[in-house]
Amino acid sequence: MPGKKAAMQTIILCISGHDPSGGAGIQADIETINQLGGHAASLISCLTLQDSHGLQECRPVEADWLRRQAELLLADFPIAAVKVGALGSLAVAQATTAIIQQLRSTQPDLPVVIDPVLSAGGGGALADNSVLEHLISQLLPMASLATPNLSELERLTTISDNPDTAAASLLQQGCDALLLTGTDSPASLADNITHWLYAAPNKAQAFNCQRLPGDYHGSGCTLAAALALYLAQGLDRIAATTAALHYCWQSLAQGQPLGRGQAFPRRGPLS
Numbered sequence: 597m598p599g600k601k602a603a604m605q606t607i608i609l610c611i612s613g614h615d616p617s618g619g620a621g622i623q624a625d626i627e628t629i630n631q632l633g634g635h636a637a638s639l640i641s642c643l644t645l646q647d648s649h650g651l652q653e654c655r656p657v658e659a660d661w662l663r664r665q666a667e668l669l670l671a672d673f674p675i676a677a678v679k680v681g682a683l684g685s686l687a688v689a690q691a692t693t694a695i696i697q698q699l700r701s702t703q704p705d706l707p708v709v710i711d712p713v714l715s716a717g718g719g720g721a722l723a724d725n726s727v728l729e730h731l732i733s734q735l736l737p738m739a740s741l742a743t744p745n746l747s748e749l750e751r752l753t754t755i756s757d758n759p760d761t762a763a764a765s766l767l768q769q770g771c772d773a774l775l776l777t778g779t780d781s782p783a784s785l786a787d788n789i790t791h792w793l794y795a796a797p798n799k800a801q802a803f804n805c806q807r808l809p810g811d812y813h814g815s816g817c818t819l820a821a822a823l824a825l826y827l828a829q830g831l832d833r834i835a836a837t838t839a840a841l842h843y844c845w846q847s848l849a850q851g852q853p854l855g856r857g858q859a860f861p862r863r864g865p866l867s
C-alpha cells in the first residue's frame with residue numbers, strides 16, 4: 597500500500613555451499629528465510645557438482661574472497677543472526693570463525709546456528725578431517741544452537757553408543773544448545789521421529805513428529821535456516837525449535853521429487 601511503511605526485515609547472514617539442484621545449501625537458506633519474512637545475506641563457502649541423487653564434487657571458494665565479501669556485508673547491514681552450513685575447506689572454516697568472532701565482539705548475544713554438515717543428504721563428503729577438527733575446536737563452541745543428526749554427532753564426538761553423553765560433551769566444550777535431529781536414529785519408531793533439544797542444565801526435551809515417507813534433500817538446511825530466523829526474531833530456544841520443526845515438516849510434507857532422485861522440500865507458499 598503506498599505510503600505504508602513495512603516492518604524492517606530481519607537479516608540473517610548465511611554461510612553455506614551452493615547446491616545447483618536448488619534443494620539444499622545456500623538456496624535452501626535464502627528461500628526458507630525469505631518465506632518466513634526475513635532477508636538472507638549469503639556468503640557461498642563452496643560450489644558443488646550435484647543433482648538430486650547426490651554430490652560428486654565440492655570446490656571451496658578462496659577464503660580471502662569470502663573474507664572480503666564478509667567485510668562489505670558487515671559494514672553495510674545489521675546482522676541479526678548467523679547460519680552456518682557446509683564449509684568445504686579448513687581455510688573457509690577459519691574465515692567463518694573470524695567473521696563470527698568479529699560480529700560477536702559488538703553483539704555478544706548474536707544467535708549463531710551451526711548445521712555441522714559433513715556430507716550431502718544423498719552421500720558425498722562436504723568436510724574433510726581438518727574441517728571436522730575446526731568445527732569441534734572452534735566453531736561449535738560458539739554456537740547458540742547446533743543441529744547435528746545422529747551420525748554427525750557421533751563423528752563430532754567419537755562417542756557412538758550414547759547420544760546423551762555425546763551431546764553433553766559438546767555442551768561442555770561451549771556450545772549453548774544442541775538440537776539432535778532424529779531422522780537417522782534407530783530409536784525413532786518407523787512411523788515416528790523424535791528430535792532432542794539439549795541445553796544444560798535442563799533435561800533433554802523431546803519433539804515428536806510423524807515420519808514422512810520418502811527421502812529428502814535439503815531438510816537439514818531448511819530446519820537450521822528457519823531456526824536462525826526465529827531466534828533472530830526473538831523467540832526463545834524452545835519456541836524457535838517448535839516453530840522451525842513445524843515449518844520444516846510442512847515443507848517436507850508438501851515437497852516433491854522434482855528430479856529423479858531425492859524429493860525436495862516445498863518452499864513456495866505452503867497450504
Ligand code: PLP
Nearest residue numbers: 613620621716717814815816817
Ligand atoms: N550444504 C550443501 C551445499 C549441500 O549440497 C548439502 C547437501 O547436498 C547440504 C548442505 C546438506 O543437505 P541436507 O539438508 O539434505 O542435510
